[in-house]
Amino acid sequence: MENCIILRDCSGFIHLLPDEILRLEGDRNYTHVLLTDGRKLLFSKTIGYMLERMPEGTLMRISKSHAINPTYLRSVFLRRHQRYVYLTSGEKFEVSRRRAQEMRRRSKLQSPATHPIR
Structure with missing residues (x-):
């Protein structure tokens, strides 16, 4: 534990x-x-x-x-004025503008297979 x-x-x-x-x-x-x-x-x-x-x-x-929890992150949608994350539970949440920049930087370090960004 x-x-x-x-x-x-x-x-x-x-x-x-x-x-x-x-x-x-x-x-x-x-x-x-x-x-x-x-x-x-x-x-x-x-x-x-x-x-x-x-x-x-x-x-x-x-x-x-x-x-x-990134373990339950199904997909990420980051466009100029539309920024969302989808969880495996089916929920959709808006990502703030500042946090979207951070997520873009993180996604470049990760493989596209784990967190597809459209």
């Missing part, structure tokens, strides 16, 4: 593996952690605080209020 992520909520500590987290959704000073099994956990911390507590590379921030 060395890769285990430990988060504290009102009922105590929660131990999660990085592959269990699908995405984070920020809502002001709260963060919803959505898990692959469909559970939704609520923490009274900002999304930035939550990302600082995660191991490097576990989640990728795509906008002010969303971070995704």
Whole structure:
């Protein structure tokens, strides 16, 4: 359990593996952690605080209020005014302009087979 992520909520500590987290959704000073099994956990911390507590590379921030697990990234669509990511769960999220530049740089380092960019 060395890769285990430990988060504290009102009922105590929660131990999660990085592959269990699908995405984070920020809502002001709260963060919803959505898990692959469909559970939704609520923490009274900002999304930035939550990302600082995660191991490097576990989640990728795509906008002010969303971070995704790249393991569940199905495809990326980055055009001038249309920037989206699609998850294996079927969800579609908009990528901010600044984060799109970062994703383009990352995609050049990765092979096209892992994350196709159209």
